[in-house]
Amino acid sequence: MEEFKQVHAQILKLGLFLDSFCGSNLVATCALSKWGSMEYACSIFRQIEEPGSFEYNTMIRGRVNNMNLEETLFLYVEMLERGIEPDKFTYPFVFKACSLLGALKEGVQIHGHIFKAGLDGDTFVQNSLISMYGKCGAIKHAYAVFEQMDERSVASWSAIIGALHKDPMEFKPERFLRHDKGDAKFDLKGTIDIKMMPFGAGRRVCPAISMATLHLEYFVANLVRDFKWTLEEGCEVDMSEKQVFSIVMKNPLRPCVSPRINHLKTSI
Numbered sequence: 001m002e003e004f005k006q007v008h009a010q011i012l013k014l015g016l017f018l019d020s021f022c023g024s025n026l027v028a029t030c031a032l033s034k035w036g037s038m039e040y041a042c043s044i045f046r047q048i049e050e051p052g053s054f055e056y057n058t059m060i061r062g063r064v065n066n067m068n069l070e071e072t073l074f075l076y077v078e079m080l081e082r083g084i085e086p087d088k089f090t091y092p093f094v095f096k097a098c099s100l101l102g103a104l105k106e107g108v109q110i111h112g113h114i115f116k117a118g119l120d121g122d123t124f125v126q127n128s129l130i131s132m133y134g135k136c137g138a139i140k141h142a143y144a145v146f147e148q149m150d151e152r153s154v155a156s157w158s159a160i161i162g163a164l165h166k167d168p169m170e171f172k173p174e175r176f177l178r179h180d181k182g183d184a185k186f187d188l189k190g191t192i193d194i195k196m197m198p199f200g201a202g203r204r205v206c207p208a209i210s211m212a213t214l215h216l217e218y219f220v221a222n223l224v225r226d227f228k229w230t231l232e233e234g235c236e237v238d239m240s241e242k243q244v245f246s247i248v249m250k251n252p253l254r255p256c257v258s259p260r261i262n263h264l265k266t267s268i
């Protein structure tokens with residue numbers, strides 16, 4: 001940082017600061033480097049007479065990286081007030097600030113601005129919008145943006161999967177639970193959020209859903225009641241995963257099943 005300050009002083013001495021290229025590069029270096037200082041970057045930024053979208057984007061990005069989230073949104077508003085047009089590099093960081101703040105209302109308003117800016121078809125902006133909605137818990141909004149995309153990149157799929165499931169690659173069956181008045185229930189029809197719908201949904205939903213769910217519970221209960229489940233000698237339960245078509249156990253479970261009740265022995 002000391003060396004940077006010396007370079008800054010030299011630039012001022014040589015009268016090069018008024019060259020917009022010099023000023024904006026000083027801001028970018030100071031705001032985005034690991035060793036930089038946002039305060040110092042801000043003081044340089046404020047000396048630029050007519051900052052443009054590049055300088056604002058740099059400051060917005062630096063503010064988000066430093067977790068100065070409210071100030072990020074203030075900078076964005078300042079940008080609009082000064083008539084500087086945000087571009088596709090502005091919105092991803094503004095949406096990131098909204099998601100970290102959990103500021104859904106502001107996020108929705110800013111979503112409106114991207115139509116005005118003609119950026120509603122930009123994949124980069126759409127991906128950040130999906131992430132923002134996902135992190136703010138507005139899954140339906142996230143899904144609506146995803147559905148309307150003309151082109152989807154790998155990042156778009158990651159964003160929607162991340163929105164639908166936190167830690168999508170981890171085995172967490174409790175993610176499907178929803179809580180109604182303190183009771184934990186499974187949303188089997190995907191009526192609250194589409195997380196899973198093993199019985200289908202809508203008009204063609206399985207008509208035997210209640211019976212089948214009861215049946216499944218009895219089925220598992222019987223397996224636990226009537227059989228003793230142990231592991232093969234020397235084996236351990238290994239929860240590591242591998243990806244095939246879906247996620248499966250990397251080292252399959254090798255259970256030993258023995259009947260608990262003597263009369264079952266004959267039927268195995």
Ligand code: HEM
Nearest residue numbers: 197198199200201203204205206207208209211212213216
């Ligand atoms: C764990 C058990 C079960 C699962 C996971 C299951 C799942 C499903 C699914 C995914 C559908 C298609 C829904 C769609 O087209 O959108 C379906 C339809 C259907 N299921 Fe099941 N089902 C189960 C048990 C049963 C049982 C026990 C019965 C009958 C006693 C049953 C009767 C039906 C019928 C008649 C339909 C056709 C409904 C229609 O097309 O209008 N299901 N089921």
